[in-house]
Amino acid sequence: MNIGEVAKLSDVNSKSIRRYEELGIMPKAGRTMAGYRQYSMNDVHILRFVKRARELGFSMKDIKQLVSLWKNKSRPSSQVKSIAKKHVDELEKKLEEIQSMLSTLNKLVKNCHGDGRPDCPILDDLGHGE
Amino acid sequence: MNIGEVAKLSDVNSKSIRRYEELGIMPKAGRTMAGYRQYSMNDVHILRFVKRARELGFSMKDIKQLVSLWKNKSRPSSQVKSIAKKHVDELEKKLEEIQSMLSTLNKLVKNCHGDGRPDCPILDDLGHGE
DNA sequence: CATTGACCTTCCCTTTACGGGAAGGTTTAG
DNA sequence: CTAAACCTTCCCGTAAAGGGAAGGTCAATG
Numbered sequence: 001m002n003i004g005e006v007a008k009l010s011d012v013n014s015k016s017i018r019r020y021e022e023l024g025i026m027p028k029a030g031r032t033m034a035g036y037r038q039y040s041m042n043d044v045h046i047l048r049f050v051k052r053a054r055e056l057g058f059s060m061k062d063i064k065q066l067v068s069l070w071k072n073k074s075r076p077s078s079q080v081k082s083i084a085k086k087h088v089d090e091l092e093k094k095l096e097e098i099q100s101m102l103s104t105l106n107k108l109v110k111n112c113h114g115d116g117r118p119d120c121p122i123l124d125d126l127g128h129g130e
Numbered sequence: 131m132n133i134g135e136v137a138k139l140s141d142v143n144s145k146s147i148r149r150y151e152e153l154g155i156m157p158k159a160g161r162t163m164a165g166y167r168q169y170s171m172n173d174v175h176i177l178r179f180v181k182r183a184r185e186l187g188f189s190m191k192d193i194k195q196l197v198s199l200w201k202n203k204s205r206p207s208s209q210v211k212s213i214a215k216k217h218v219d220e221l222e223k224k225l226e227e228i229q230s231m232l233s234t235l236n237k238l239v240k241n242c243h244g245d246g247r248p249d250c251p252i253l254d255d256l257g258h259g260e
Numbered sequence: 261c262a263t264t265g266a267c268c269t270t271c272c273c274t275t276t277a278c279g280g281g282a283a284g285g286t287t288t289a290g
Numbered sequence: 291c292t293a294a295a296c297c298t299t300c301c302c303g304t305a306a307a308g309g310g311a312a313g314g315t316c317a318a319t320g
Binding site: 048049072076077081097101102112114115117123125127128 | 175178179182183185186187196199200202203204205206207208210211212214215217218221222224225227228229231232234235236238239242243244245246247248249250252253255256257258
C-alpha cells in the first residue's frame with residue numbers, strides 16, 4: 001500500500017504519518033524503487049492506535065511509549081497505568097484552570113450590558129478597577 | 131524606567147514585553163540614546179491588563195483588541211462582550227473535550243491492575259480490541 | 261508515444277506564547 | 291579599570307499539525 005491508501009484506512013493524514021515515522025512512533029516504512037513508502041495492514045493498526053491515543057489527549061511522547069508497550073507482549077501493566085495516570089493528572093489540572101476562567105468570565109459577561117454604552121465590567125476587571 | 135523595572139512592577143517577563151511591542155499590543159517604547167526602552171507607570175498598567183487577560187485565557191489577538199477597546203473611552207461594550215463570549219464558547223468546548231477524555235481515561239485506569247502482568251484495558255482500548 | 265492528472269517525495273514556512281542562550285553594547289559601583 | 295548587572299537583537303526550540311512549493315512517478319487516455 002502507498003501512504004495515501006493507508007491514510008484513508010487509518011483516517012490519519014499522510015503528513016502526520018510521515019511525521020510519526022520521523023518521531024520513531026511508526027517503524028521506518030519500506031520503499032519501492034522509486035522511493036514510495038510501502039505499508040501493510042499492520043501499519044494501519046498502529047496508526048489507528050495512535051489516532052485513538054491522540055483523541056484521548058496523549059502527547060506524542062507518551063504515545064511513543066504506549067505503542068512500544070503495546071507491541072511488547074510482556075510489558076508490565078504498571079508502566080501503562082503510570083503514563084495514563086500522569087496524563088489524567090495533567091488533564092485534571094487543565095480542567096480546573098478552565099473552570100476557574102469560565103467561572104470568572106461568565107460572571108463578567110453576564111454583567112456586561114453589551115450595548116452601545118462604554119461602561120463594561122469585563123474591562124473593569126482586566127484593568128482591575130482603574 | 132528600563133524594561134527590567136517595568137517587568138518587575140507588572141510581573142511580566144522582559145521578553146514578553148518586547149514581544150507585545152512587536153505584536154502592537156504595547157505602544158512602541160521610547161528609547162534612550164543608547165537604545166534602551168523607556169517606560170512609565172502607564173505602561174505598567176497596560177501590562178497588568180494584558181497579564182490578567184492572559185490569566186483568563188484570552189489569545190494575544192483578542193488581547194490586542196481588548197487593550198484597544200480599553201483605551202477607547204467611547205467603545206461600545208457590545209464589542210467587548212462579543213469577544214468575551216466567543217472566548218467563553220471556546221473554553222466551554224475545550225472543557226467538554228477534556229471532560230470526555232477524563233471520563234474514558236478514568237474508567238480505563240481504574241480497571242488496569244497496574245502490576246507486573248501484561249494485560250491492560252488501557253492498551254486494549256487504544257488498540258480497540260485486538 | 262505523449263500527455264494529463266493523481267499520486268508521491270523532500271523542504272521550508274506558519275501557527276501560539278513563551279523562553280533559552282549567544283554575541284555584543286551600556287551603565288553603575290567599587 | 292573592571293566586573294556585575296543591565297540592555298540590545300537574533301536565532302533556536304517547544305507541540306502537533308498543515309499549507310504549499312518544486313519536482314519525481316505512475317496509470318490511463320488519446
